[in-house]
Structure formats: structure tokens, C-alpha cells
Amino acid sequence: MRTSQQKKQMPYPQDDGPVGLIYGLADSSLILAQRLSELTGHGPSLEVDMGLTNIALDLFGQVRLYYQYAAELLADGRTEDDLAFLRTEREFRSVLLAEQPNTDFAYTLTRQFLYDHFHFLMLKELQRSKDNTLAGIATKGIKEVAYHKVYTSDWIERLGDGTEESHRRVQKAVLDLWPYTQELFYKTEADKKMIEQGIGVDFERLKAPYYKAVTTVLKQARLKVPEVAYFQKGGKEGVHTEHMGHLLATMQYMQRTYPGMEW
Amino acid sequence: MSEQEQMRERSLEEEFTKRIAQDEKIEPKDWMPQRYRQMNIRQISQHAHSEIVGMLPEGNWITRAPSLLRKVTLLAKVQDEAGHGLYLYSAAETLGISRDEMYEQMLCGKAKYSSIFNYPTLTWADIGAIGWLVDGAAIVNQVSLTHTSYGPYARAMVRICKEESFHQRQGYQIMYKMANGTPEQKAMAQDALNRWWWPSLMMFGPRDAESTHTDQSMAWKIKIKSNDTLRQMFVDQAVPQADILGLRIPDPHLRYNPETAHYEFGAIDWEEFWQVVKGHGICNKQRLADKNKAWKEGEWVRKAAVAYAEKQAKKRVRKAG
Numbered sequence: 054m055r056t057s058q059q060k061k062q063m064p065y066p067q068d069d070g071p072v073g074l075i076y077g078l079a080d081s082s083l084i085l086a087q088r089l090s091e092l093t094g095h096g097p098s099l100e101v102d103m104g105l106t107n108i109a110l111d112l113f114g115q116v117r118l119y120y121q122y123a124a125e126l127l128a129d130g131r132t133e134d135d136l137a138f139l140r141t142e143r144e145f146r147s148v149l150l151a152e153q154p155n156t157d158f159a160y161t162l163t164r165q166f167l168y169d170h171f172h173f174l175m176l177k178e179l180q181r182s183k184d185n186t187l188a189g190i191a192t193k194g195i196k197e198v199a200y201h202k203v204y205t206s207d208w209i210e211r212l213g214d215g216t217e218e219s220h221r222r223v224q225k226a227v228l229d230l231w232p233y234t235q236e237l238f239y240k241t242e243a244d245k246k247m248i249e250q251g252i253g254v255d256f257e258r259l260k261a262p263y264y265k266a267v268t269t270v271l272k273q274a275r276l277k278v279p280e281v282a283y284f285q286k287g288g289k290e291g292v293h294t295e296h297m298g299h300l301l302a303t304m305q306y307m308q309r310t311y312p313g314m315e316w
Numbered sequence: 317m318s319e320q321e322q323m324r325e326r327s328l329e330e331e332f333t334k335r336i337a338q339d340e341k342i343e344p345k346d347w348m349p350q351r352y353r354q355m356n357i358r359q360i361s362q363h364a365h366s367e368i369v370g371m372l373p374e375g376n377w378i379t380r381a382p383s384l385l386r387k388v389t390l391l392a393k394v395q396d397e398a399g400h401g402l403y404l405y406s407a408a409e410t411l412g413i414s415r416d417e418m419y420e421q422m423l424c425g426k427a428k429y430s431s432i433f434n435y436p437t438l439t440w441a442d443i444g445a446i447g448w449l450v451d452g453a454a455i456v457n458q459v460s461l462t463h464t465s466y467g468p469y470a471r472a473m474v475r476i477c478k479e480e481s482f483h484q485r486q487g488y489q490i491m492y493k494m495a496n497g498t499p500e501q502k503a504m505a506q507d508a509l510n511r512w513w514w515p516s517l518m519m520f521g522p523r524d525a526e527s528t529h530t531d532q533s534m535a536w537k538i539k540i541k542s543n544d545t546l547r548q549m550f551v552d553q554a555v556p557q558a559d560i561l562g563l564r565i566p567d568p569h570l571r572y573n574p575e576t577a578h579y580e581f582g583a584i585d586w587e588e589f590w591q592v593v594k595g596h597g598i599c600n601k602q603r604l605a606d607k608n609k610a611w612k613e614g615e616w617v618r619k620a621a622v623a624y625a626e627k628q629a630k631k632r633v634r635k636a637g
Contacts, residue, residue: 063625090387093394094371095606097614099402106395113388134383158617173347215620220615254469269519307382307440314498316440316490 071184072123073146073243076136076290078179078187079119080147083137084297085168086112087304088155097158104204108165110198118190139160140278142297146241149288150233156226159212159219163226166205170266171237173198174259183251200264206270213274220275227271228279235284237263321348336537343469344410352536355529356466357411357418358427359538365403365422365429367397369603373437374446382440389486389542390443396479401477403476407468423608430454432519441494441501441508447487449516455480456550457520465537484512488557495561502562509558510566516554517581520547551579573614 057099068076074255089109096102118135150168155161176198179191214222238256240248247253268278307316317325328347335342342348371394378394381387381589411518437443455477462473494505521527521543533539541549555572558565569582591597596625 087379090391093378094375095610096396097610097617099368099398101614101617103395103398103402106391106398110388110391110395111386113391117384117388137384138382158614211624211636212617212620216616217625218616219620219623303379305381311382311498311500314382314501316384316493316497316501 069242069246070124070126071243071247071252073241074247075119075123075126075187076144076146077241077244078175078254079116079123080145080150080170081111081288082119082172083116084145084147085152085165086110087300088151088153089161090154091164092161097292101158101244102105105161105165108201108204111201115190115194115197118193121250122186122190134308135188140304142293142301143291143303145291145293145297146289147293148233148236148239149294150230150236150287152288152294152300153230153233154296157222159222159226159268162208162212163223163230165201166209166270167230167234167267168237169198169202169205170270171234171259172264174263174266175200175254175256178254178259182253187252209270209276213271213276220307223274224276225278231279232281232284234263234267236286236288239286239289329598336465336535339463339465339537342465343467347621349356351532352538353411355533355536355538356469357408357413358471359533360404360408360411360466360472361413361418361421362428362430364401364408364418366433367401367404368422369429369607370432371401372603372606373433373435373599374443375441376437377443380440381443393447393483393486396483400479403472404469407466407472409530410468411466416594419611423604423611425604428593430519431589431592431597432515434592434599434603435511435515436599438511439504439508441491441504442512444487444490444494444505445508445512447483447485448491448557449487449512450519451480451484451487452554452557453516453519453550455484456546456553460540460546463537463540491561491563495563505561506563509563513566514584514588515592517547517551517584518592520544520550522586522589548578551581555579 086109089105089112093102093106093109095107117133120136123136124132148168150164153160153164173195176191178193180188181197182188182191209223212219214220226246238260240256244253244256248255272279290299329349330370332342332346332348332352342352348399374390374394374397378387378390381390405418408418409415418427422429432453457472458477458480462470462477464473491505491508494501496502524530524542524544527543530539531540534542555565555570567582569580571580572578573580592600595601
């Protein structure tokens with residue numbers, strides 16, 4: 054039996070050190086992978102089912118490496134699982150994009166596509182981090198994410214340039230999810246501090262190449278690039294949408310119901 | 317059929333029977349009796365459907381798995397099942413039926429899949445019990461099928477068995493951890509064993525005396541061992557495993573017979589078996605509804621992929637021209 058989780062925590066602790074940075078890097082992947090894993094067995098075809106599951110597997114794998122490292126840095130007895138299953142909604146630093154529901158395949162795919170391009174650029178930068186562990190995680194992860202990016206970009210093109218219905222659906226998904234893209238480049242206090250130390254990634258610098266990359270794919274897919282005046286943010290400061298609590302309630306069910314047990 | 321054709325058919329069938337007797341594998345392009353073809357399509361596609369529907373009860377726990385490691389392991393396992401399904405559909409396609417046709421027979425309830433997947437997964441321990449018992453039972457059956465007479469099916473079995481035995485170890489490990497955990501965890505493991513034991517025995521199908529397909533199937537070596545033989549092998553294997561876990565198999569009549577060197581077990585509830593086989597188990601409707609929903613909601617995606625591929629092909633032709 055573990056006792057670590059009985060440790061009293063501040064209500065919504067702001068960790069502006071490397072652990073805060075790691076949450077910012079890893080939480081979005083965890084939440085996205087959780088969303089993808091809801092679909093295993095329910096995909097539109099066996100091949101797509103396997104493809105999305107593959108992405109989920111890669112992301113969970115990466116998350117484990119980040120959290121294991123964060124747990125090591127925390128050095129208070131908490132494990133990777135405590136970080137995933139015992140933090141509260143306000144402590145998660147994932148972007149709002151990640152928690153958006155699987156409304157239909159177009160949403161699922163577009164959400165992933167919009168994240169993959171950011172994820173790829175982010176890992177590319179992170180490889181140059183002065184923190185060797187983070188740089189190592191990035192080097193391992195980028196090979197996987199390079200493939201995710203190709204997979205989802207191909208599907209965006211298929212849907213955009215497929216049938217009238219697929220075009221309409223994916224266009225709607227792009228329009229609805231676009232306002233969540235700018236938060237990808239949001240910097241928390243932890244991010245800023247870690248950038249100064251040469252450990253973190255200056256997300257701001259990824260913005261131009263990001264929009265260029267996704268815009269190219271959308272145009273290739275005959276899709277309209279949205280022009281929106283207002284963007285959403287909050288997730289990286291732990292202020293999420295209403296979807297998040299339900300996602301966590303499911304994901305954390307076992308750890309919350311049977312505290313301290315190992316499985 | 318003319319007399320000449322009939323004669324030819326007879327000689328082909330004799331040749332075929334001889335090949336079966338010599339344990340030769342039958343390959344897709346070889347001549348085979350129509351009934352042999354149909355029986356293989358039936359068995360292989362049922363097996364494929366079982367893999368695909370089997371993703372649902374376990375998928376029910378992916379989002380709630382109790383640790384990141386367990387989550388990744390379960391996710392990978394369920395993905396393996398999709399792979400097995402694909403592999404088996406391909407094997408069946410070599411007999412001249414399309415995957416879509418088989419899939420639709422499953423969706424409309426005409427084709428069967430293993431009844432075990434019509435039972436619900438209620439606790440995390442069920443994921444352990446499925447791996448240990450359901451995959452364990454499946455392996456007993458599938459190992460014997462690596463010797464089946466139809467080449468593509470036999471080869472598929474070899475590959476699938478390797479992954480399945482990995483799954484079984486994972487399941488057993490979940491049970492082991494729980495059986496050696498807190499009293500609450502141990503009780504959960506025992507409860508899962510109680511609920512999954514009898515349905516696992518039913519997985520081998522009706523008693524030999526009542527099995528309608530067995531005789532011809534065994535003569536043609538589509539099936540290698542009888543239902544009752546396989547069931548006994550499974551019981552003999554599972555009982556000592558339960559002992560190691562310190563869990564009790566829910567059968568008051570279970571006892572070891574030193575003379576036969578087998579475990580004797582109590583009567584299976586065949587009424588329950590037939591109820592589930594005939595579509596009236598607790599989850600039959602839910603499983604088919606889920607698969608139908610996914611298939612229907614995915615239709616526009618599949619159509620888009622086809623339309624896109626056609627457009628690309630046309631572009632290539634234009635370029636080439």
C-alpha cells in the first residue's frame with residue numbers, strides 16, 4: 054500500500070519549476086490519448102481503429118516517460134500513476150483542444166491533426182533542451198509523432214477532398230476547433246522560467262511555422278482556413294472546459310474508488 | 317451435372333480425401349469440396365468476428381484502467397485483437413468471400429461469434445479473468461487448430477497463438493496481483509472467477525454427442541480435437557493455476573481423479589449456454605448495437621476514402637496520359 058497520496062497538497066499548486074514544465078508538455082498528450090482510447094473497438098473501419106489506437110499507445114508511452122521523470126524530480130514518493138490519476142482538474146496543464154470530445158470522426162481526426170503539427174515542432178525544439186532527459190524523451194518521441202502528423206494530414210486530405218459529406222463534416226470540425234489552436238503557444242510561468250534556463254521550449258517561436266504547416270495541408274485538402282477573431286485559452290492554467298471533469302472521473306475511477314491499492 | 321462431370325468430381329474428391337489423410341495442407345487454389353469451403357468460411361469468419369466483438373468487453377475498461385502501464389498493455393492487447401480479426405478475415409477471403417460480406421453477416425446477427433463476449437465486464441478483475449480464462453480457453457482450442465487442414469487458417473493460428481499466450485500471461489498477472497493484494501482486491505478476483513468460470517467452459521461448445529458439425533469437420537481435419545476433449549484439457553490446465561492464485565473454482569463437484577489423471581467437473585448449465593447462443597444473453601443486443609453503430613457512423617468515412625482514392629487514380633491516369 055502506498056501512503057504518498059495521503060500527502061496533503063495545496064488546493065491548486067502552481068509549480069513553476071521543471072515539473073510545471075513537464076506537466077505542460079505531457080498533460081495534453083495524456084488527455085488526447087485518453088480521448089482516442091475511448092474509440093478503440095468503435096472506429097469507422099478496422100484499419101482506422103488500429104491507426105488511432107497506435108497513436109494513443111505512442112502518446113501514453115511518451116507520457117509515462119515524462120511523468121516518471123517528474124516523479125523523480127518531485128522525489129516525494131509520488132509515482133507516474135499518482136500524477137495521472139490523483140491530480141485534480143485544476144492541476145492539469147493540458148490545452149483545451151485535447152479534452153474536446155469525439156463528436157464524430159471528423160472532430161477526432163481534426164483535433165489530432167491540429168495537435169500533431171504542434172507536437173512535432175515542439176519536440177523538435179525540445180531535443181535541444183539543456184535537460185538531457187527531456188531532450189532524450191523528445192528524440193524518442195519525435196519519430197512517432199512524425200508519423201502521426203503524416204497519418205492525420207493524409208486523412209484530412211481524404212476527408213476534405215473525398216465526398217461532399219466528408220468535406221462538410223471536416224470543414225465544420227476545423228472551424229469549431231480552430232479557436233483552440235492559439236493556446237498551444239501559451240507560456241505559463243514555468244515555461245518562461247524554463248526557457249530562460251535553456252530547458253523549456255519557446256512556444257511563441259513555433260507559431261508561424263505551425264500555422265504555415267497546417268494551412269498548407271488544409272488548402273491541399275480544399276478546406277477553408279478559418280479566420281477567427283477570438284481564441285480560447287485556460288487549460289494551461291488549469292481552467293478547463295466542462296468536458297474535462299467527466300474525462301477525469303472516468304480515467305481516475307479506480308484510483309479514487311480504491312485509494313492506495315496497487316494493480 | 318453430366319456423367320462425365322460427376323466422375324471427375326468423384327476422382328477429385330478421392331484425391332482430396334487422400335491428401336487430408338496424409339496431413340497435407342489444402343491451399344486456396346486447390347480443388348476442394350464445396351462443403352469443405354463453406355465449413356471453413358463459417359469457422360474462420362466466426363473466429364474473426366469473435367476477435368472483433370471481443371474488443372468491446374475489454375475496451376470497456378481501457379478508459380478506466382488502474383495504472384498507465386495496465387492501460388497501455390490493455391490497449392495494445394485490444395489492438396492485437398483487431399489485428400487478429402483482420403488476419404482471419406484475410407484467411408477467409410482466400411475462400412472466395414469478401415470481408416464486407418462476412419462483416420455484414422455478423423452485424424445483422426446471421427453469423428455467430430463466441431458467446432463469451434456477451435457477458436459483461438463489471439470490475440477490473442474481469443479483465444484479468446478474461447485474459448486468464450477466456451484467452452486460456454481460446455489458446456487450448458487454437459493450438460489444436462495450428463494443425464487444421466486449410467493452410468491459410470493453420471498459419472494464421474500459429475501467429476495468433478503466440479500473441480494470445482502473451483495475453484493470457486498478462487491476464488493471469490492481473491489476477492495474481494489482485495489475489496495477493498488487499499482483501500477487497502482478492503474478493504474482486506474471486507468474484508470475477510465465479511462469474512467467468514462456467515462461461516469459459518461453455519466456450520468449447522456443446523457436448524460431443526450434441527455437436528452438429530463435429531463429424532464431418534473432424535473427418536476433414538478442419539477441427540482437430542472434439543469439444544469435450546478440449547474442454548477437459550482446459551480444466552486440467554486451469555485448476556492448478558487457480559490453486560496458485562489461492563482462488564476457489566466455483567464448482568463443488570470438482571475433484572481430481574488419480575486413475576484418469578484428469579479433473580472431473582460438475583454439470584454445465586446448457587440452458588444458459590443455448591440462451592446466450594440464441595442471442596438472449598445479457599449483452600448480445602448491446603454488442604451488436606455497438607458494432608452496428610460504429611459501422612453506420614463510419615460509413616461516410618469509408619465512402620470518403622474510396623472517393624478520394626478514385627480521384628487520385630484519375631489524376632494519375634491524366635498525368636500519365
